[in-house]
Amino acid sequence: MAIETKRDDSFNESIDTLLAQINDFIDYNTFNKIINKLTDYAEIISEGKISGIINFNFRLNSNQTNKVVKLLEEIQAITRIYNLALKGSKDLELEYISLIFSDVENPENSSSYINLKNLIENRLTHQVQQYNVNMSKNNTTLAIPLNELRGHVKTFADMKEMDLAISTKAQHGIIAASLHDAYTTLLDKPEFWNDRTYMKFFFNEDDPSKKKILLLKKERRLSLKEIGNSVKETLDKLHAIMYNRMQASRELSQSEPGLFSDYSARNNRAETFTDRMMLTPFGKQYGVLIEKIISRIFDPTEQNAIRSIPEESIKEKTAQLFQAYKLRTDMTKLCDEVLNVGGYLLAQDYGIKTFTEKFLYYDRKESFSKFYTGSNQEQIDQFLSQIFQIYFEESFSSLFKIIKSLDMKKFACAFIIKRIYLREGENLTNFGFFFIRVIARTGGIKAQ
DSSP states (O other): OHHHHHHHHHHHHHHHHHHHHHTTTOOHHHHHHHHHHHTTOOSOEEHHHHHHHHTTTSOOOHHHHHHHHHHHHHTTSEEEEEEEOSTTOOSEEEEEEEOOOSOSSSGGGOHHHHHHHHHHHHHHHHHHHHHHHHTTOSOTTOOEEHHHHHHHHHHHHHHHHTTOOOOHHHHHHHHHHHHHHHHHHHHTOTTGGGOHHHHHHEEOOOOHHHHTBOTTTOSBOOOHHHHHHHHHHHHHHHHHHHHHHHHHHHHHHHTSTTSOSSHHHHHTHHHHHHHHHHHSHHHHHHHHHHHHHHHHHTOHHHHHHHHTSOHHHHHHHHHHHHHHHHTTOOGGGGHHHHHHHHHHHHTOOOOHHHHHHHHTOOSOSSOHHHHSSHHHHHHHHHHHHHHHHHHHHHHTHHHHTTOOSHHHHHHHHHHHHHHHHHHHGGGOOHHHHHHHHHHHHHTTOOOO
């Protein structure tokens, strides 16, 4: 019991350390959205997909995204599983499953839980055979001994540390170990080693205290209910951080006389700020025109109409624009196509990867994960940036006919970005944030 308490204390310290690292770029609301996306997630999640779920607003870099993944793993909200990589590569492919369910008392009532459990069992059936073949065992249906898996986990870690090629035996051992950790959590039983289906896959000879330790993380395995509590505690901690910051901000504002007269005035801060923007000399001169353009771009009725455009029509226009981009043709000559595609994307609630799969990946023999890598990703990002730059300049052409100087254009871009944030806020789609990023670059604005 004392050892378990010590481990739990270490577990909480580890989470607090990670929270201290991420709370500058992940607040309570953002993390809550991530958790909601992962709740009852019924499929195995690829490495790219988990990054998309976390970085849904394109504000994080890869290092920040990885820290959030690490936090989710630490609280066991997700668990990693390994798989053999695509043909031609000796590396293992990293995937994840979500262990957050809306009904932790009776998870078997959830179709997402059943689907996920079936997926892991199917993988285990195949992996037991593969494991036994690679270990040169005569019977391919033998349950895998856990003491062997621990040896493979150690070998895998040692080889990784020394940057050596991983042997086939160690690879299949690490795949089986990752599936073991995922499956025992999904079984959600105090004595999972007595489950008949579990015994088809694994031979567990451990003493009771050792049986509760995960093979890969070497941490105590949490039940689904404990994982739910762990997620809630993490959200509570982030909420407390956000609340403390708000309190500190209020105390600071109260110490400055005349800034706020009462609570009501503080509560209407955003509205006051909005009015003040329009009352600046720039706002008085150009504010009405900018508001009119933004209203037209983000008009809900217009966006609903745009969403109903057949995908085939957008696919044709996108293909035409992408061809022009690759041939370095002046895309402003295809202004109508740019406006159609740009407007369509602003109304969709998905990101660059889904866009690529829908509109740029077709009639290809290679898999999408192989297609959407490295230079292709960069090329697609630049292509979309060019579309939204032209879309922006064309949409605001009536403003930029009046504003000529670079300094004024930079100020106008900053004003437009703030107005979009204030007006649209949480309603912005992934491409809405991408659009803002392009406006910032167009105006030469850093750190937007």
